Amino acid sequence: MIAGNLAAAFAPLASGGGFSPPGPADFDLPGIAGTSVTKPMVMIVLSAVLIFAVTYAMSRKAELVPGRLQYAGEWAYGSVRNGIARDIIGTDHFMKFVPYLFTLFAFVLVNNYFGMIPFVQFPTFSHSGFAYGLAALSWLLYNGVGIWKHGALGYLKHTCVPSGVRGPVLLLIAPLEFLSNILVRPVTLALRLFANMFAGHLLLILFALGGEYLLFEAFSPINAVGGVLAWVMFFGVSALELLVMFLQAYVFTLLTAMYVSGAVADEH
């Protein structure tokens, strides 16, 4: 009976003769109730509200001896502040960037874990537009900080000329450095987050639908073994995804901090 319900639930996705593999089209969700507002749009606003509510609750009754909630908040904030910002940007002026870095980390983390929460189950950043926006924000930040510190021409020189390089080899090095530091960085930053979320979620869809197809639509003893195996893999990949989601939030924040620290570094 449950099997019948499952098969009915998946029927529009895996119908017709043979197995139709899931693709990028599965990520194009229709607008909610006929409007042009889609699920990821709602989720990204929800994540902001959620983070605000949780951090507000954590810091509302700030006491000298923290309670459980306040302790959790301080631990999370402290790990970003000391583990990422202070270690990478350096002790001189890292505090200016801690609010942005902590917000970024929490934002990416919550939006990634939306892919694992039941009934939400859609990582926001598997739509690339959100990732582009976030990467653009980081790009503006580290370039803005560099220009603020060195001046526009000074920052250009700082970016394109690595320390200790002189002479004609600069003709080769400077354009490459410019390309990699100004153009490739934001693109990889956005694509890394987007593609990880997209590929992970696609993998989960594939194992779920493939197992369902083998067990309920193309049933035979050997297919049943494959179907069960596919569902076991589904759980395995889910565990991997939990790790990847955290790692991507961490890497995004870490790389933003590294780019900022490179931009504010003094001339060697």
Place this chain on the structure above:
Amino acid sequence: MNGDINGSLNMLGYGIATIGPALAVGLIFAAYINGVARQPEAQSRLQSIAILGFALAEALAIIGIALAFVLN
């Protein structure tokens, strides 16, 4: 039940393209483990370098998957 295999040749190309980044990630973590084994107290410093290297190597595979879906 039909046994057709359908899909895009792009995915085959992407599969081949992942070999390089996979080796790179393996080498990076091998070096990181070696470093920590030799000098356990350097772990905190090595960790961020290892993660950075991993992210940079992974970017290649990610460009690959993006292009595999985009190019027709």
